[in-house]
Amino acid sequence: MSPLEELLKTVERLRRDCPWDRKQTHESLIKYLLEETYELVDAIQLKDDAKMKEELGDLLLQVVFHAQIASERKAFDIWEVIEDLNRKLIARHPHVFGDASAEEVLKNWEENKLKERESVMDGVPRSMPALMRSQKLQDRASLVGFDFENIQQVWDKLQEELEELRQAIQNNDRKNMEHELGDVLTAVVELARFLKLDAETALQKANDRFENRFRYMERRAQQMGKDLKSMTLQEMDLLWLEAKEMDHKEEP
Known part of the structure; x- marks a missing residue:
């Protein structure tokens, strides 16, 4: 039995014998799917291979779990998911699996996608950030x-x-x-x-800068024997400027 088949058996048993797993639905699992995705993104950005491997496993569990629930509903199973994915990859890469050139594929990619949609807006998830x-x-x-x-x-x-x-x-x-x-x-x-x-990346980096600078302010205030709550806005502004200076010194 392959590791994937063993995983499928494990999830099937969890759905049968674990009260928590048994009561889950596609909808109830959405928050976990999002959490695992963001945790994987963090691991990738940190270049932490061990964490990335762990988070890929957690994300795979979500895929298998949803496929198991769908199988119980007689909708589809994990093997159909894999077959559809494989078929899609082959169809979208005729320069690899057929006679088309890479240039032809790139030229026709969006044009072919447009033909598949009723609107150019189709396929953009409402749940995206x-x-x-x-x-x-x-x-x-x-x-x-x-x-x-x-x-x-x-x-x-x-x-x-x-x-x-x-x-x-x-x-x-x-x-x-x-x-x-x-x-x-x-x-x-x-x-x-x-x-x-990329606007999302730019804002994420700005969020990181804000968090790092604020943490610096907290540390400096503690070193001064003070608490940020007890400091004036002017005093905090000075610490913020210090934090910005530290950022610039650390930049390559």
Whole structure:
């Protein structure tokens, strides 16, 4: 029996004999699927092979678990999942499994995908992180020419949306504030696209910088025998500037 077959038997038994596993559904497992995915991403970014191996196993468990539940519903099983995946990989790589050239494949890839969809927006998951989804939707729209022509138009759009947000704030219009803030963020993603940057990655790196700088502030305050809560905003600002300086010194 292969390791995969042993795993399938284990999951099948868990579904039969474990009260917690037995009551799980596709819907109840979503949060675990997301958690395991993010934990794998962290391991990859940390270049931690041991952790990556562990997290790949945890993610594989989610795939097998969902396939087991689907099998119990007589919908499909793990072998059908594998067969469909293999068939898709072969069909999408005619330059490897057929006579097409790599250039032909790249040229026709998006064109063929468009033919499979009723809308260019099809296939962009609503559950994606909002920033990532925004960039993906904008990329899709650009495939049919719905896009800005130059970066100046993007700057102008961003300034327009910022002004509309400022007006909503001045009018204390809570509903419109949310609307206009969303438009500002969308315009920022457009800017990222024109700069050929990934908005989600840029924000993740900014989050890391913020966390590292704040942790530095906490350590420095402790070294000074103080607590951040007891410090003035001006004192904390000085520590923040110190943290930024430390960041710049550590940059290559």
